[in-house]
Structures are given as C-alpha cells and as structure tokens.
Amino acid sequence: MTLKNDRFLRALLRQPVDRTPVWIMRQAGRYLPEYRATRSRAGDFMSLCKNTELACEVTLQPLERFPLDAAILFSDILTIPDAMGLGLYFAEGEGPKFRNPLRTAADIEKLEVINTFSDLGYVTDAVASIRRELNGRVPLIGFSGSPWTLATYMIEGQSSRDFARSKTMLYKQPELLHQLLDKLALSVIDYLNAQIASGAQAVQIFDTWGGVLSHSAYREFSLAYMEKIVKGLTREAEGRQVPVILFTKGGGQWLQSMADTGCHCLGIDWTVDIGTARKQVGDRVALQGNMDPSVLRGTDASIEAEVGAILRSYGSGSGHIFNLGHGITPDIDPKKVKILVDAVRKNSSD
Amino acid sequence: MTLKNDRFLRALLRQPVDRTPVWIMRQAGRYLPEYRATRSRAGDFMSLCKNTELACEVTLQPLERFPLDAAILFSDILTIPDAMGLGLYFAEGEGPKFRNPLRTAADIEKLEVINTFSDLGYVTDAVASIRRELNGRVPLIGFSGSPWTLATYMIEGQSSRDFARSKTMLYKQPELLHQLLDKLALSVIDYLNAQIASGAQAVQIFDTWGGVLSHSAYREFSLAYMEKIVKGLTREAEGRQVPVILFTKGGGQWLQSMADTGCHCLGIDWTVDIGTARKQVGDRVALQGNMDPSVLRGTDASIEAEVGAILRSYGSGSGHIFNLGHGITPDIDPKKVKILVDAVRKNSSD
Numbered sequence: 001m002t003l004k005n006d007r008f009l010r011a012l013l014r015q016p017v018d019r020t021p022v023w024i025m026r027q028a029g030r031y032l033p034e035y036r037a038t039r040s041r042a043g044d045f046m047s048l049c050k051n052t053e054l055a056c057e058v059t060l061q062p063l064e065r066f067p068l069d070a071a072i073l074f075s076d077i078l079t080i081p082d083a084m085g086l087g088l089y090f091a092e093g094e095g096p097k098f099r100n101p102l103r104t105a106a107d108i109e110k111l112e113v114i115n116t117f118s119d120l121g122y123v124t125d126a127v128a129s130i131r132r133e134l135n136g137r138v139p140l141i142g143f144s145g146s147p148w149t150l151a152t153y154m155i156e157g158q159s160s161r162d163f164a165r166s167k168t169m170l171y172k173q174p175e176l177l178h179q180l181l182d183k184l185a186l187s188v189i190d191y192l193n194a195q196i197a198s199g200a201q202a203v204q205i206f207d208t209w210g211g212v213l214s215h216s217a218y219r220e221f222s223l224a225y226m227e228k229i230v231k232g233l234t235r236e237a238e239g240r241q242v243p244v245i246l247f248t249k250g251g252g253q254w255l256q257s258m259a260d261t262g263c264h265c266l267g268i269d270w271t272v273d274i275g276t277a278r279k280q281v282g283d284r285v286a287l288q289g290n291m292d293p294s295v296l297r298g299t300d301a302s303i304e305a306e307v308g309a310i311l312r313s314y315g316s317g318s319g320h321i322f323n324l325g326h327g328i329t330p331d332i333d334p335k336k337v338k339i340l341v342d343a344v345r346k347n348s349s350d
Numbered sequence: 351m352t353l354k355n356d357r358f359l360r361a362l363l364r365q366p367v368d369r370t371p372v373w374i375m376r377q378a379g380r381y382l383p384e385y386r387a388t389r390s391r392a393g394d395f396m397s398l399c400k401n402t403e404l405a406c407e408v409t410l411q412p413l414e415r416f417p418l419d420a421a422i423l424f425s426d427i428l429t430i431p432d433a434m435g436l437g438l439y440f441a442e443g444e445g446p447k448f449r450n451p452l453r454t455a456a457d458i459e460k461l462e463v464i465n466t467f468s469d470l471g472y473v474t475d476a477v478a479s480i481r482r483e484l485n486g487r488v489p490l491i492g493f494s495g496s497p498w499t500l501a502t503y504m505i506e507g508q509s510s511r512d513f514a515r516s517k518t519m520l521y522k523q524p525e526l527l528h529q530l531l532d533k534l535a536l537s538v539i540d541y542l543n544a545q546i547a548s549g550a551q552a553v554q555i556f557d558t559w560g561g562v563l564s565h566s567a568y569r570e571f572s573l574a575y576m577e578k579i580v581k582g583l584t585r586e587a588e589g590r591q592v593p594v595i596l597f598t599k600g601g602g603q604w605l606q607s608m609a610d611t612g613c614h615c616l617g618i619d620w621t622v623d624i625g626t627a628r629k630q631v632g633d634r635v636a637l638q639g640n641m642d643p644s645v646l647r648g649t650d651a652s653i654e655a656e657v658g659a660i661l662r663s664y665g666s667g668s669g670h671i672f673n674l675g676h677g678i679t680p681d682i683d684p685k686k687v688k689i690l691v692d693a694v695r696k697n698s699s700d
Binding site for chain 2: 292309325
C-alpha cells in the first residue's frame, strides 16, 4: 500500500519536504469529546488499550479533525511492566499504579524479558489494525517507555515527585538496578521490533523521567539502555528505513550525547531553544518539538506567534517535526489545536 | 565583630580560599531530630518562622553538628505573599497553601508592595538575632523566592505540577502577570535589602519554578525580574561586598543569561556537569552546587565518590561553593551529611 503522505518520515531522515510535518503527543486523548465518548464505551483506560477496535478508533479520531502528518498507536507506556506481572491499574484522577511493585532483589531477579507476540498481542493487533484503517493516509508511530522511566514506576509503584525509592536503588544497589534495566531494554527491543513487524513505520522512546537524573547517572542508567535499544531495532521495513525518535523530557543539556546513540531524531521540550539545539547536534539528527502545551491555553494570536517563533528558530531546510514538548492536556479546547496545525502549515510552506 | 570564617564569602567573589566551602540547602530541617524537637515546641511551621528565639535556635543547629561554612536564615520562601494578605498555611503533608489565592485582575491590582520592617519584622528580627548568636563564626545568608516562583504559588494557591493557572495567565494575560511580577520584584528588593541591613552577609534568590518555563518565557517572566532585583540590591555592607546567588532549578541551559544579570554566583542542580557549567560562564561568576540530594540515600562510599567527582569536575581555583542541587529531604540520616561535609573538606584541601 502506497503511503500518501510521507512528509513525517522524510523529515525524520532530513530529506526534503514541502512543509514542516506536525503531530501532537497524546493527540488521541481526553481533550477530544469523541475520545471521551469512546473511552466511556470501553470502560477504564486499560480496557480501551486492550480493545483492538476501539484503540484503532481513538487513534484515528484526531486525524478526522486536523490535517496531522502522523498517527501514533493508542496505548500506554506501562504495558511492558504490566505484561511482566506487576498489575497495572489506573486509580481515578491519580495516574498509573502497580498492584505488585518491585520491593526486593528477588522481585527483580524473577522478572522475565517479555515476548511481545505472546504477552502483548493486543498491542501488535492494534498496530496491524490501525495500519489497515489508515490505508496509507499517514505513517503510524509505535512507541515504548524507556527502561529508566519504566523502572521508576515499577520501583515506586506509581508516579513520584522525588523518585526516592528508585534513586535509593541507583545509589545503594546500582547492580540491581542495572539488572532490571537490562531486562527492560531487552523487552523494549522485542516490543518495538514486534510493533515494527506489525506495521509501525517509526518508533519513539519516551524517557519521561530521564531528566530527574544527574548528568552522569543519566548516561549510565538511562541513555546507555536507550542506545542499546536503538542498536537492537529493525532498521528497515517495507523497503523503508524505520526512524527512531528519542525523547528525554528535561534532557536539553544532553542532546549531543543523545544524538550519539544512532537515533534519527531527538524530541525536545520547551526549555530548549530549537535553533540552539540544531546548532548543537549539527545536522546529525532531526528535531521534534517543542511548544509548551500551555501555549494552547493562550489566545489564538499567542499560539500563532509561538508557532512562528519556533519555526523561525529552527530555520530553513528539512529535519524539523513540529510537536508539543510534552503531551497535550485534557483541558485544551480542540479549536486551539486547529489554530496550531494551521499555523504550522501556513508558516512553513511560505 | 570579626568574621572568623569568610571562606564562603571569598569563594562567592572568586577570591582565593584554603578549601572549598560547603553548606546545604535546608540544612536546618526535618532530617535533624533536634529540629523536630524545636519545631514541636513551636507548633506549626509558620509559628517556628515567626518565633525569633526558636528560628535562631534551629538556624544554628546544623552548625553544632557539622563544620559548615555558612548559616542560612530559617524562614519560608512564601513570607512575602503572606505579608501581602494571601494567608499562608501548611496543610499537614501537603505543602504550602494560600487561603486567598489570586483569582481576578482586581486581586492583583489591589496588592501592595511590602515594607519589610513593618510587614515582616519577624524576619529582620530573626536575621539580627542569628547574627548576634553566630558571633562571627560563619556568614549568614538571607534569601527570598523569585518573583515568578512566588507568583506561581499565589496564582495556583498551592504547589502545582503543571502550573495551569499561572501559565494560562502568562499566555492569555501577560500584562497582568507582568503587573504582579513587578510588585513582587519591588517587594523582594525591599525584603532582601532589609535582611542585608539587619545583618545578612550574602543573599540567595530561589527560583524553584523557573525551569518549567520555555526558554523565552523564562527570560521575560523570571530572569528579567531577578535581574531587576540584582540591580536593586545593596552592594556593600559592613565594608564588604554582599554577594548575590541566583538559583533557578532546571535552569542549566540558561547559565550564560543568568550570569549576565550581574549576580555573583549561580546555584546549579545535578543535571548540570559543573565543569561544563564553569566553561560556559567563563570566570564571570562562582558556582554553587550540585550534588543530587538522593546521593545521601546511598552508601558512604557512593557519597564520597560523588563529592570527589564534583570537586574534580569543577577543578582547581576558587569560585566553587559545595552544596546539594536542591534542599535536603527529611528522610536523610544526619550521619550521611557528616560523610558529605568531611569528604568536601578532605578532597578540596589536598
């Protein structure tokens, strides 16, 4: 099946494009009334992720509203720990939790690297189903949490502010943490390769919590495992390269080391000036980002001004994928997303 | 009265020192059993801040245990909004809250710039009292929250994860936010100058939440006001320069602009490599930091290794004040602080 819009994949490889492609992290999400309707039919969040038909439906919803240049698999970053037996659940208004967090060395030793097709078939089924439904309209992005990010939830048992347990393990039992991260890295490789085999045309690794580490701990406990993943991924599928996007929230100081992993693109948050970032990484990788999602709470004029400033800061030439610097929040009016997408299209094709 | 140990003040001005000075953010705090005892005599946290004798007592407690090179006024960053009438209180285990958060433009318009000696006499009384008690042993640091950081609490009414209300104002009503920040900057100037007049020998501006802003919003809504403060501060007292430390948590990408404000020292968090930071700012300012407080949850050997790595990364010559990259947390064993302080003394005087 021919891909009708390959602007996103071309920009990831820094090949010429007619305009800057755009998609939005968490574009299928609670800010859309049609998402909330589907979600209420599914029941809870994980039931939605596990229902192939409904996961496919919500993945496509934002594409019906906005002329986005990519779709992203609807799923959660914590499916791997769930498949490992930690018992993921979502307490209303409290974020993800695990029934069986990791509490002892034995808990970590007994963890097994996942086999995606047997353990997480609902994810690969969703990928295959979304690809069929997309019918070549835009490329499909697969994704995973980074080993460090998954480890923090598995050790803390839930979201955290200070990562006390995870960091205690890091400084007190670093070998034990390495054992966990190694199993997670092997699992993520299996997981992303299974997504690619099922039809994902690019993949993103979400390192949501790498930015809470010291510069040296980041390299040893987060980046090293992401590099291992990048090197373990299927490089080509369907006759095309499969680009890899690394996104460490709060990683703006570490872009050069991140580019050294061999990934194709770095996701950047809004603390980074994208023009400065481009100079730092030279033309080794593409950049994805980087508007503060809060700008969408502003006026139409302020959204247009921010979009313009980011596009100008990146400058001419390919290699930029417009996005937010983090996921869109539930309070945003979908009309504001339209303003953003239109501003990217208008400003980058002049 | 002669200052017996001026190592900290000398390092702030990049004058020669015999070894690297060390103090610890929140060194008078809940990790110390003697602090918890005094606090229970005082009642709640703000009663402790407002009790001159007890505030003085807890300020000196860590100096009895550890050979630290500076004392810091025991107080809270939210005293200014409290004096402005917002009604600060601390809900058990929940952090600071305001009874009267800012909800309308009228709420902001009616705010008045504080007069420290009449509105916050308990703070200047504490400064004077601590100076007498210190009796020249080590210098006393005064401090304030930054205007942006104070504004976030005043607008949100409490701690926040996504700063939804503050950022909505920033992007929707920037002039209103500027009006608030301007009143806060004038208040902080008055507040810090009153602390200096009462005996503070250096001051630190805590910009705890500057790092959640975009690079351009940081400059416009946080840094610009800190620069205004730096320029408004008393430059000399008791025949000595009064050094100013700027600390933006998460501001590692912005050190050069921060150094341009005319401050004497930048506080840095653990995401920054201090050697890289030193190269970036040239020798324009001193650097304070930057160990992850979580290292204190590790083994003695891991603490000593981290201290050594930070000292080596900074390198030779004055201009480094050893500290954590954020406040010490209540769960830390005071013995670990001893390991840290001893390691700084041992490793930096070789």
